[in-house]
Amino acid sequence: MCTLSKLAIAVVLIVIAPAAFAQGTGTSTIAVEQPWARATPAGARTGAAYMTLDNKTSSADRLIGASSDVADKLQIHEMKDVNGVMQMRELANGLPVPAGGSVTLKPGSYHVMLIGLKKPLTQGETFPLTLTFEKAGNISVTVPIQAIGAMQDNKGGDMGNMKMK
Ligand SMILES: [Cu+2]
Numbered sequence: 001m002c003t004l005s006k007l008a009i010a011v012v013l014i015v016i017a018p019a020a021f022a023q024g025t026g027t028s029t030i031a032v033e034q035p036w037a038r039a040t041p042a043g044a045r046t047g048a049a050y051m052t053l054d055n056k057t058s059s060a061d062r063l064i065g066a067s068s069d070v071a072d073k074l075q076i077h078e079m080k081d082v083n084g085v086m087q088m089r090e091l092a093n094g095l096p097v098p099a100g101g102s103v104t105l106k107p108g109s110y111h112v113m114l115i116g117l118k119k120p121l122t123q124g125e126t127f128p129l130t131l132t133f134e135k136a137g138n139i140s141v142t143v144p145i146q147a148i149g150a151m152q153d154n155k156g157g158d159m160g161n162m163k164m165k
Contacts, residue, residue: 064094072116
């Protein structure tokens with residue numbers, strides 16, 4: 001190998017390395033903790049994914065998008081009790097993750113909405129999910145699928161009562 005190509009490889013490594021460190025659950029970025037999703041009944045066209053986003057940095061960030069090959073489209077949603085009826089809406093400006101703080105996506109609250117499921121989410125299986133942050137960029141996680149009706153450790157609304165606003 002000639003010196004020039006070695007040099008080229010070294011340059012490539014230097015360029016790639018910082019991006020690699022920015023991924024995943026390192027201490028200098030956003031940690032995606034305990035991702036999970038609820039299994040869906042046969043024929044369901046939508047599902048939801050939940051997790052805790054822990055911002056390890058000293059600057060506020062924002063979850064602005066998500067993608068996965070299990071659904072056509074993913075949106076960041078908020079669910080609210082409006083006069084006794086659970087309603088959800090897309091957070092058009094994303095979900096803020098405060099500097100040095102965390103935000104939890106859970107049933108009855110914030111969630112990543114999976115729209116146009118390509119197949120039902122089956123308990124015990126997993127699927128890949130890529131979250132996009134304004135500053136931290138893309139972070140990919142593997143999401144385990146829990147039982148239909150699973151609430152993790154949180155109380156919350158029933159998906160069946162939700163309606164799109
Ligand atoms: Cu939703």
